[in-house]
Amino acid sequence: MFLILKGEQMKDKIKLVIPKKSEYVSVVRLTTSSISNLNGFNIEDIEDLKVILSEICVFFINSIDYDDKCIEIEYCIFEDKLETTVIDTNVGKLSQDNKDNSKLSMLIIESLADKFEIDYLNKKIMFTKFINKKLRSK
Amino acid sequence: MSLNINIQKIEELEYYEITPIGEIDIYTSPEFKNAVLKIIEENKENIVINGEKLDYMDSTGLGVLMSLLKKTKEKNIEITLKNLKPNIYKLFDITGLNNVFNIER
Numbered sequence: 475m476f477l478i479l480k481g482e483q484m485k486d487k488i489k490l491v492i493p494k495k496s497e498y499v500s501v502v503r504l505t506t507s508s509i510s511n512l513n514g515f516n517i518e519d520i521e522d523l524k525v526i527l528s529e530i531c532v533f534f535i536n537s538i539d540y541d542d543k544c545i546e547i548e549y550c551i552f553e554d555k556l557e558t559t560v561i562d563t564n565v566g567k568l569s570q571d572n573k574d575n576s577k578l579s580m581l582i583i584e585s586l587a588d589k590f591e592i593d594y595l596n597k598k599i600m601f602t603k604f605i606n607k608k609l610r611s612k
Numbered sequence: 613m614s615l616n617i618n619i620q621k622i623e624e625l626e627y628y629e630i631t632p633i634g635e636i637d638i639y640t641s642p643e644f645k646n647a648v649l650k651i652i653e654e655n656k657e658n659i660v661i662n663g664e665k666l667d668y669m670d671s672t673g674l675g676v677l678m679s680l681l682k683k684t685k686e687k688n689i690e691i692t693l694k695n696l697k698p699n700i701y702k703l704f705d706i707t708g709l710n711n712v713f714n715i716e717r
Contacts, residue, residue: 578674578707
């Protein structure tokens with residue numbers, strides 16, 4: 475579970491809702507690029523964030539049938555990190571089997587995100603990416 | 613951004629150079645797959661995919677490349693990737709596909 479610890483102040487929250495159609499995944503990449511650039515991520519991390527969000531959308535498109543509902547993406551911006559939640563609002567179910575059938579997507583997401591979690595019941599994926607982690611750890 | 617595909621036959625070296633321009637993602641990868649499959653099925657020349665103008669690729673694009681690799685092996689021809697940008701090579705590295713494909717860096 476993702477907890478907001480005492481003292482962590484969320485700066486902004488942005489919500490993006492797209493039709494669950496493959497042609498709109500590029501809109502998610504463009505939006506993610508803009509939000510992460512505005513909030514101090516370096517170029518490599520911006521590319522990582524675009525890939526993570528894109529792969530989550532690919533995962534939902536391939537795993538849950540489309541019935542005219544949307545994918546909701548919520549960006550929570552903190553001083554030192556971006557926490558993102560993606561929810562598929564279509565009626566189908568999500569299970570461990572879907573994860574096992576999307577090995578490439580999962581491998582990429584798990585490699586690039588600093589924290590990553592799937593809530594199968596609510597068809598929700600949450601991940602965290604810290605801002606300029608390498609610089610801060612020096 | 614969409615995808616354009618530039619296909620050129622290099623006569624003197626007897627191979628096809630395919631240059632995807634833009635993005636190969638879940639939306640555009642079927643178009644890319646069909647274009648390359650057509651060349652593989654209609655010709656015997658090797659294939660070189662030039663990534664110098666490819667800005668983005670997702671796991672769907674990687675999956676397409678894997679199926680094309682299988683097809684070329686069946687026909688005993690070679691497929692080579694070259695000039696991949698760092699953000700795209702990174703995906704090959706993460707997934708271990710850099711050990712599966714012939715990649716010129």
